[in-house]
Amino acid sequence: MIRERLTGFGVALLGLLIFAVLIPWGIDQPGNVEHTALAPDFWPQIIAGAMMVLGALLAIRPGPDDDDDEDGGEDSGRWLHRLPGLAAVLGALFGFHLLIPSLGMVVPGVAVIFGLMVLGGERRWLLAAVVAAGVPVLLYAFFVHVAGIPIPLGVFETLRG
Numbered sequence: 001m002i003r004e005r006l007t008g009f010g011v012a013l014l015g016l017l018i019f020a021v022l023i024p025w026g027i028d029q030p031g032n033v034e035h036t037a038l039a040p041d042f043w044p045q046i047i048a049g050a051m052m053v054l055g056a057l058l059a060i061r062p063g064p065d066d067d068d069d070e071d072g073g074e075d076s077g078r079w080l081h082r083l084p085g086l087a088a089v090l091g092a093l094f095g096f097h098l099l100i101p102s103l104g105m106v107v108p109g110v111a112v113i114f115g116l117m118v119l120g121g122e123r124r125w126l127l128a129a130v131v132a133a134g135v136p137v138l139l140y141a142f143f144v145h146v147a148g149i150p151i152p153l154g155v156f157e158t159l160r161g
Contacts, residue, residue, distance in 0.1 A: 004058060004061075005058075007055075007058060008055045008057070008058030008059030011051055011054065012051065012052050012055030012059060013055070014051060015048045015050070015051030015052035015055055018047075018051065019052065023041050023044050023045060024041075028040065038147060038148075038149070092112050092116060096111075099154075102155060103155060103156070104153035104154035104157070106136045106137065107156070109135070109136035109139075110133050111132075113131065113136065114132035
């Protein structure tokens with residue numbers, strides 16, 4: 001339980017650092033933004049705020065004491081079994097980043113979401129396919145048609161119309 005509390009404090013502190021230091025220092029804020037939701041620092045602030053809240057909740061949540069832990073805590077070698085999954089996630093995100101100029105954001109987004117769902121243990125293929133296709137398409141529709149922010153489509157740019 002102590003490890004979860006320390007992790008919670010660390011996540012909350014990281015969110016505070018992002019919110020108070022990194023966003024003001026690293027994101028240029030134009031003076032003529034009509035809607036707050038369209039400002040360049042809006043979503044990073046939302047994410048940093050969520051990190052602070054969720055970290056605080058993790059730090060203060062009630063739970064069993066360390067003595068009540070059935071498996072005696074996490075063994076030192078257990079994290080080694082997680083490295084291939086971590087490498088796969090990092091590789092998928094890096095591949096997504098590299099594919100944006102050529103394929104846009106929607107097609108690689110579908111592939112990454114589907115792959116991460118399967119890697120996470122989802123075995124309902126139809127559900128994974130619907131979520132993987134739906135999320136990027138809905139995000140594209142929101143940003144392009146509601147917020148008026150163009151999303152890169154890569155070679156599919158001719159479909160924009």
